[in-house]
Amino acid sequence: MPKTVLITGGSSGIGKAIGEYLSGKGYQVFGTSRNPQNITDSLFPLMKMDVNDTDSIAAAIAEVLSKVEKIDVVINNAGIGITGPIEETPESEIKKAFQTNFHGPINVIKAVLPQMRKQGFGHILNITSIAGYMGLPYRGIYSASKAALEITIEAMRMETMQFGVKMTNVAPGDFATNIAAGRYHAPVLENSPYKKDYGNTLKMMNEHVDNGGDPIQMAKVVHQIIENKNPKIHYKVGAPLQKFSIVLKRVLPDKVYERMLLKHYGLK
Template identity: 80%
Template sequence: MSKVVLITGGSSGIGKAIGDYLSSRNYTVYGTSRNPDTIQNSLFPLLKMDVCNLESIESAISELIEATGKIDVLINNAGVGITGPIEETPTEEMKKAFDTNLYGPINVIKTVLPYMRSQKRGHIINITSIAGYMGLPYRGIYSATKSALEITIEAMRMETLQFGIKMTNVAPGDFATNIAAGRYHAPVLENSPYKEAYSSTLKMMNEHVDHGEDPSKMAKVVHQIIENENPKIHYKVGAPMQKFSIVLKRILPDKVYERMLLKHYGLK
């Protein structure tokens, strides 16, 4: 029987690309969406799930197990973007971002773990972000949510290895998806002291996404990870300079690295 894969946020972007690719490789793929009835022509079934609602998570997982009898791979992909000067970003919006990008994936993992433990096997892949390896101006909260997920999974992985369960983090750089359209961004306020800097940085971020890489590249990497009997803990997928920026952060003095980021975003 083919491996059963569940992809949260499988209706668009990276999640859809992964689902389409795995379906073509004869995996049994299910995705999730908050509104699956509005999605047409999906190559794989979509279950109704809101990762911010525990009852919704439990219902979707139960439906999957009833249909397939098992879950081999969970891909935590659902997430939201958030931008803005931290001083001007509403606390409620920050909490929403953490609910979706951190607590949501954790609750999905907690729900599938009993099934994987009874199977004595399972693989949980978490889509994080290269932005989670550094504090980026006007993207600080997003960076924080993804960084928190990376560190949480490092700990959770060690806790669950004894049950035959693997956990892997995959950090993408900029990919051509619709994430910019769906994210929360603090408005550029006329009287804001951040107006000029934030406005130019926001424009640059949108351009990076518009000219990002093809999501099928992520799909192929995820497929390779699933097929690997002994996958690494961390993978980075993106343009060479984006991946190299993580290396630079490790080797450069803090203020030198900060100046590099300021120059990149035109903030100095």
């Protein structure tokens, strides 16, 4: 019997690439989308789910279990981007980012754990971000939401391993997806003291995404993790320099690392 995989945010970008790759490897894949009726090119079934709506999460999981007997793997991929000077970012948008990037995956995990506990096995993969390992200028809220998920999963995996449930964080760097089009951009205000620096940084961030790697790299790593009987807690997937930046943060003095980031973004 093939493994059943549920992927949140499976209609585009990294989620879609993972779903298509795993389908090609013989997995039984189900994806989710807030508006599946608008997606006509999916190679695997999409169900309606909003990770901010616990009723829709429960309904989607119930729908999967009406078709199969078990859920082997859940991939928490749904998320949103957010950029801007923190001072000028509306509180409502900050809350929305945390609601989707942090509370959303936790909601999904809470909903699927009873089934995995009943099965006696399961693997939950959380797509975080290399940005979650450092505070990046004009991406601070995004970094913080992903960092919060990373740390929470470290604790949660220790709580749930007694049930045969594995949890893994997979942190991608920049990949060529449509995340830049869908994220919240605090507007570059004409009279803002951040206008020049934020405008230049925003342009650089968009170029990084446009020139990012093929999401199929993420799909291949996720497949390897699923097939690994003893996966690591953390994986980083991206350009060598992006992954090396995490090592540098760990070994360099704080202010040296900060100066390196300022230089990279052309700030100060």
